[in-house]
Amino acid sequence: MAEPRGDLTRTLLSVIFLGGLVVASLTILRPFIAAAIWAAMIAVATWPMLLWFQGRLWKRRWLAIVAMAGVLMLVFAVPLALAIGTIVLNAQEIVAWVKSMAAFTMPAPPAWISHLPVIGPKVVAAWEQVATSGIEGLLARILPYGGQLAQWGVAEAGNLGILLMQFLLTLALTMLFYASGEAAGAQVLRFGRRLAGERGENAVLLAAQAIRSIALGVVVTAAVQAALSGIGLGISGIRFAGLLTAVVAFLCIAQVGPSPVLIPAVIWLYWSGETGWGTFLLVWTLAVVTLDNVLRPLLIKRGADLPLLLVFAGVVGGLLAFGLVGVFVGPVVLAVAYTLLRAWIADDALRR
Incomplete structure (x- = not known):
């Protein structure tokens, strides 16, 4: 006896429903996708380090997670703190250096530059033109781009807060992956x-x-x-x-x-x-x-x-x-x- 054919309408509606469900899920999770990808990458890449910490912290996973959170914070915060500290400690020197630029005189171009093929004469001509106009002429050329640079700076300043929020979200998701890494890995292997x-x-x-x-x-x-x-x-x-x-x-x-x-x-x-x-x-x-x-x-x-x-x-x-x-x-x-x-x-x- 021949098997009855499947209901084409039911199959089509099932596919549409599942496709709509996937699209809706991705739309809801869209703000978290980038952070989740970064968290997964960081967790997978640093998993051996997590196990190393766990082995030396009395086999306690939560202590290892705290240690890894500190390491990740240091990787992000230490270079930023050093850069800010350098600017603060040398603020007066930076101001004096900027003021000294007003009296700066550009030297003559090195002789070997003129012997460069194709670009040598052009570089020398541009060098001499800048040297003749001085700092004022150079600033006059740069000034028209100041407005665009200021707009870019304002936009990046706004993005800095978003970047910080993304970093904190990534850090939180990474800690969750650390806590349930074995179970998540087993599920991914089963899926594969x-x-x-x-x-x-x-x-x-x-x-x-x-x-x-x-x-x-x-x-x-x-x-x-x-x-x-x-x-x-x-x-x-x-x-x-x-x-x-x-x-x-x-x-x-x-x-x-x-x-x-x-x-x-x-x-x-x-x-x-x-x-x-x-x-x-x-x-x-x-x-x-x-x-x-x-x-x-x-x-x-x-x-x-x-x-x-x-x-x-x-x-x-x-x-x-x-x-x-x-x-x-x-x-x-x-x-x-x-x-x-x-x-x-x-x-x-x-x-x-």
């Missing part, structure tokens, strides 16, 4: 197995491994670049090297890199007539900036056995597509897709 069997479970494990590797690559590379940048700035005699080092650390973690700090420092040394130190810092800057493209992919590949090109494409593409969180999301998505595709191809080869 239910979705694609053993491959789905392996994909979940690979995603966790990729997150830890990327976190290692990003944090270690940022620390190395910030330390080397601070050394170069200090040796070159740049003022407020400590403050600038803290800025470099923030920029490197945000995947901007040290260039916005080091390149103006090089220009300032040449502008001040310190050609030797300017050349030294220029070479140092090239080495530090290049390090970002070498050290980070190698550290990430060391933790996750993935092609270097895939890791690089995931980091850069994820950053462009999703912002800062894409640095983690991009490689994880590509790693899972690459692993599943490779397993599917291998299965087809075995069947033959």
Whole structure:
């Protein structure tokens, strides 16, 4: 006897209902999605550290969670406190330095600049034009952009409060993930197995491994670049090297890199007539900036056995597509897709 056909209308309405339920749920959770993604990434990346604390704090999970909360707060608060403290302690010197700029006279451009191909004569002409007009002429050129800069500053000041709220929400969600990490991990593994069997479970494990590797690559590379940048700035005699080092650390973690700090420092040394130190810092800057493209992919590949090109494409593409969180999301998505595709191809080869 033939089985009765399913009710097409009921099936269609069920799909519409489930789709609407998913869309409504995502709309409700939209303000928390970014913080939840960050919290999940942080919890997965720092889980070994949590277990380390737990093993040394009498096996108490809540003590380990408190310790991890303190560590995360320090990572965010200490560089900010150092930067603010440097500004406060050197406020008078900063004011005096700004006043001295009015009497500053720009030196002649170094002779070797004119010998640079293509850009040499243009750089010399622009240099001499700025030197002739002086600080007043330079300010006159910058002044039209002052209104746009002020508007941007007001907008960013408003975003600072939102950023702080996002950080606190991320911290709270991270603590929740720490408290129920084993149960949440088991549920995710079950979901992966239910979705694609053993491959789905392996994909979940690979995603966790990729997150830890990327976190290692990003944090270690940022620390190395910030330390080397601070050394170069200090040796070159740049003022407020400590403050600038803290800025470099923030920029490197945000995947901007040290260039916005080091390149103006090089220009300032040449502008001040310190050609030797300017050349030294220029070479140092090239080495530090290049390090970002070498050290980070190698550290990430060391933790996750993935092609270097895939890791690089995931980091850069994820950053462009999703912002800062894409640095983690991009490689994880590509790693899972690459692993599943490779397993599917291998299965087809075995069947033959």
